[in-house]
Amino acid sequence: MADTIEIIDLHAGIEGKEILKGVSLKVNTGEIHAIMGPNGSGKSTLAYTMMGHPKYKLISGDIRINGESIIHLPPNQRALKGLFLGFQYPLEIPGVSLSNFLRISYNATRKNEPMLVRDFRKMLEDKFEVVGMDRSFATRYLNEGFSGGEKKKAEVVQLAVLRPKFAVLDETDSGLDIDALKLVSDGINSIKSSEVGIMLITHYQRILRYVKPQFVHVLVKGKVEVSGGPELAEKLEQEGYTWIQGAEEEPDSAAPQIAT
Amino acid sequence: MAEMTQQLVKIDEEYVETYSESKNEPSWLKKFRIDSLKSYLTLPEEQSNLYTKYALNLNVNLPVLEQKLYAKTDPKSASLGEIAQGIEKGYYYVSTQSETFASRNIKELDSKGVVFCDLHEAIEKHSDLLGRIFEQKAIPPNSDKYAALNSALFSSGWLVYFPKGLVLDTPLRVRFYLNSTKPYFSQTWIYAERGSQGALLTEGYGAEIAGTASELVEAYVKDDASVKYSNIQNYSEDTVVLANKKALCGKDGRITWILGYFGGRAERSRLESSFDGDGASAEDIEVVFGSGYQRYDLVSDLSHVAQHTKGRILCNSVLKDSSRSVFKGMIRIGKDAKASNAYLAGHAILLSPDAKSDAIPGLEILTNEVKATHSASVSQIDPDQIFYMMTRGLPEDESKKFIVLGFIEPGISRIDSEELRDTIHALIEAKWHGMKGLVKKVQKEVLFEEETQAKTQSKDIFEGHYKYR
Ligand SMILES: Nc1ncnc2c1ncn2[C@@H]1O[C@H](COP(=O)(O)OP(=O)(O)OP(=O)(O)O)[C@@H](O)[C@H]1O
Numbered sequence: 001m002a003d004t005i006e007i008i009d010l011h012a013g014i015e016g017k018e019i020l021k022g023v024s025l026k027v028n029t030g031e032i033h034a035i036m037g038p039n040g041s042g043k044s045t046l047a048y049t050m051m052g053h054p055k056y057k058l059i060s061g062d063i064r065i066n067g068e069s070i071i072h073l074p075p076n077q078r079a080l081k082g083l084f085l086g087f088q089y090p091l092e093i094p095g096v097s098l099s100n101f102l103r104i105s106y107n108a109t110r111k112n113e114p115m116l117v118r119d120f121r122k123m124l125e126d127k128f129e130v131v132g133m134d135r136s137f138a139t140r141y142l143n144e145g146f147s148g149g150e151k152k153k154a155e156v157v158q159l160a161v162l163r164p165k166f167a168v169l170d171e172t173d174s175g176l177d178i179d180a181l182k183l184v185s186d187g188i189n190s191i192k193s194s195e196v197g198i199m200l201i202t203h204y205q206r207i208l209r210y211v212k213p214q215f216v217h218v219l220v221k222g223k224v225e226v227s228g229g230p231e232l233a234e235k236l237e238q239e240g241y242t243w244i245q246g247a248e249e250e251p252d253s254a255a256p257q258i259a260t
Numbered sequence: 261m262a263e264m265t266q267q268l269v270k271i272d273e274e275y276v277e278t279y280s281e282s283k284n285e286p287s288w289l290k291k292f293r294i295d296s297l298k299s300y301l302t303l304p305e306e307q308s309n310l311y312t313k314y315a316l317n318l319n320v321n322l323p324v325l326e327q328k329l330y331a332k333t334d335p336k337s338a339s340l341g342e343i344a345q346g347i348e349k350g351y352y353y354v355s356t357q358s359e360t361f362a363s364r365n366i367k368e369l370d371s372k373g374v375v376f377c378d379l380h381e382a383i384e385k386h387s388d389l390l391g392r393i394f395e396q397k398a399i400p401p402n403s404d405k406y407a408a409l410n411s412a413l414f415s416s417g418w419l420v421y422f423p424k425g426l427v428l429d430t431p432l433r434v435r436f437y438l439n440s441t442k443p444y445f446s447q448t449w450i451y452a453e454r455g456s457q458g459a460l461l462t463e464g465y466g467a468e469i470a471g472t473a474s475e476l477v478e479a480y481v482k483d484d485a486s487v488k489y490s491n492i493q494n495y496s497e498d499t500v501v502l503a504n505k506k507a508l509c510g511k512d513g514r515i516t517w518i519l520g521y522f523g524g525r526a527e528r529s530r531l532e533s534s535f536d537g538d539g540a541s542a543e544d545i546e547v548v549f550g551s552g553y554q555r556y557d558l559v560s561d562l563s564h565v566a567q568h569t570k571g572r573i574l575c576n577s578v579l580k581d582s583s584r585s586v587f588k589g590m591i592r593i594g595k596d597a598k599a600s601n602a603y604l605a606g607h608a609i610l611l612s613p614d615a616k617s618d619a620i621p622g623l624e625i626l627t628n629e630v631k632a633t634h635s636a637s638v639s640q641i642d643p644d645q646i647f648y649m650m651t652r653g654l655p656e657d658e659s660k661k662f663i664v665l666g667f668i669e670p671g672i673s674r675i676d677s678e679e680l681r682d683t684i685h686a687l688i689e690a691k692w693h694g695m696k697g698l699v700k701k702v703q704k705e706v707l708f709e710e711e712t713q714a715k716t717q718s719k720d721i722f723e724g725h726y727k728y729r
């Protein structure tokens with residue numbers, strides 16, 4: 001039976017400002033949902049709120065995995081429940097190697113089946129290969145000095161290693177060259193199975209040619225204004241967001257962009 | 261009975277003279293000691309931000325030392341065997357204030373022309389070399405009050421000599437255990453002849469006593485020679501540590517300092533890398549992990565005298581509880597030091613609102629065509645970094661610990677001993693959880709495993725993809 005994550009009438013904000021104004025979504029394992037929407041519409045806020053970023057405050061509503069509310073859990077316990085966030089801006093952690101970090105994470109999320117260093121290494125190397133990353137990245141410090149694209153690839157490597165039940169990928173396709181986009185898509189597809197539900201936040205139709213969503217949702221000013229099938233993404237590519245109710249003027253996209 | 265004797269002893273010229281004679285020291289050394297005592301008595305008290313501002317008293321002066329002179333060895337102190345535990349095969353000494361044990365293969369060094377011995381043997385067998393060193397003393401007694409005090413009173417020491425062209429891959433090691441409140445004054449001399457390469461790795465531990473340790477280290481790095489000196493300071497949290505270190509680097513000579521500060525109630529450290537020959541270079545990496553009420557007052561200076569010289573200093577401090585640190589660095593580029601390059605960075609992470617840290621970089625540049633940069637920061641752990649790690653399943657406390665370990669990793673990864681790196685990780689783990697004291701046994705759950713540990717990164721950590729926050 002499929003696992004389900006449910007977002008129910010979610011209101012959330014940051015620094016006293018309400019950003020999400022009633023978001024409801026339901027994602028089952030085996031499904032891919034694309035989340036699109038103008039800059040500043042609240043996509044990253046949704047991702048952070050789902051994962052439990054301490055700066056993002058939940059005002060009302062609920063997030064449930066298989067019917068069980070996770071909103072009072074710290075981020076690490078949400079991870080243990082199977083939730084993963086691919087960051088729009090991955091953080092750099094100097095002095096902590098990617099492979100050490102991932103092995104510790106892997107063992108933390110799979111307490112009953114920890115992996116030996118050697119086996120883990122092999123697995124990691126396979127994942128690097130899928131996204132076309134040199135294995136030397138394993139011993140480099142986590143994201144430190146990685147290029148924008150390398151950081152995104154490394155997020156996909158982490159995703160592939162940790163194999164969560166639900167992955168929220170926040171603009172994992174941004175900043176990638178054409179070849180890299182293909183490789184990252186391969187990476188995502190390599191984990192795409194009946195066992196994982198994906199929420200793919202993106203601005204571009206491009207990645208959706210490789211990673212094919214069954215559902216597309218458009219977030220505008222903190223609300224899901226339109227939902228549909230893959231054809232919706234194409235329409236957005238052609239016509240932009242202005243035809244969607246509530247998005248005619250673009251005050252939000254003119255709002256200052258904050259690196260979250 | 262001991263009490264009575266104690267009252268009578270004064271540390272004065274006569275005391276120093278008698279001491280020197282009792283050790284059969286050459287007369288030049290006796291004179292050196294007497295002159296040093298005079299310097300000590302005439303030099304003004306040292307001022308430190310850390311002590312005045314935070315009201316810390318080092319409490320090292322003659323009356324206090326006189327009281328402590330006849331202290332007994334702590335009966336609970338570790339034996340030489342216990343102290344040697346875990347040390348890897350190689351050339352090492354294990355020592356306390358009263359005993360010294362030399363690893364058997366130190367004799368092998370003779371055939372290579374390498375000298376590695378204690379003060380006693382240095383005076384007995386290598387007084388010519390010692391005399392040569394004292395003629396060009398890198399840290400003359402009048403450099404500062406505590407250097408003068410040390411120079412008058414040192415009763416322990418280590419002499420290292422690398423002959424011309426010799427390359428020694430294994431580091432020489434000294435593991436010292438402070439087992440009594442009796443003041444410990446030592447000098448270490450590393451003399452690296454032209455084209456030689458070698459390393460000395462030292463560790464200081466101690467019993468839970470209010471000890472006093474004064475350590476002076478000098479490196480004479482001749483043309484094309486390369487010396488690496490590493491020290492892990494892990495004395496008890498009641499011990500006061502005074503350190504003076506200096507390297508004199510000849511043409512294309514290179515000094516590397518790797519210093520880890522974990523123990524002591526307070527450490528006051530003065531370090532200088534001096535570039536006297538063209539193309540000389542230094543790398544100084546210092547890491548601090550303070551907890552409780554520990555105080556660290558650290559200075560590292562670069563003196564660029566000759567051309568094309570290159571100095572790099574990084575001091576990363578982590579301060580927990582009410583611990584404090586001051587890191588001061590001065591880049592001096594003299595008028596003849598054209599095309600020199602200096603980098604100085606002091607960064608600190610504060611883990612508690614009561615922890616404090618200051619980084620004070622200074623520049624003194626007397627010529628053009630040089631590059632000198634410095635950076636300093638004091639901050640808490642970035643909450644976004646913590647969040648990032650937590651999203652991968654690590655609890656908050658673990659996440660913080662890893663970020664902190666990563667922060668001091670540039671220092672630790674450069675310690676040339678896997679066993680010692682493990683000990684340091686275990687020590688930090690213990691300090692993290694509020695425990696103190698010597699960590700003898702390494703917990704099995706080692707934080708970072710072999711794979712990245714064993715490889716001491718050879719590339720210059722200040723270049724390439726590394727970035728310091
Ligand atoms: N720290 C903050 N303080 C104040 N406002 C913030 C903060 N972080 C985000 N916001 C605001 O919240 C709104 C939603 O931002 P969010 O990052 O969720 O948008 P987004 O849909 O992900 O945009 P993009 O497509 O540009 O990534 C924006 O108006 C943004 O300015």
Ligand SMILES: [Mg+2]
Pocket residue numbers: 043044045088170171
């Ligand atoms: Mg965003």
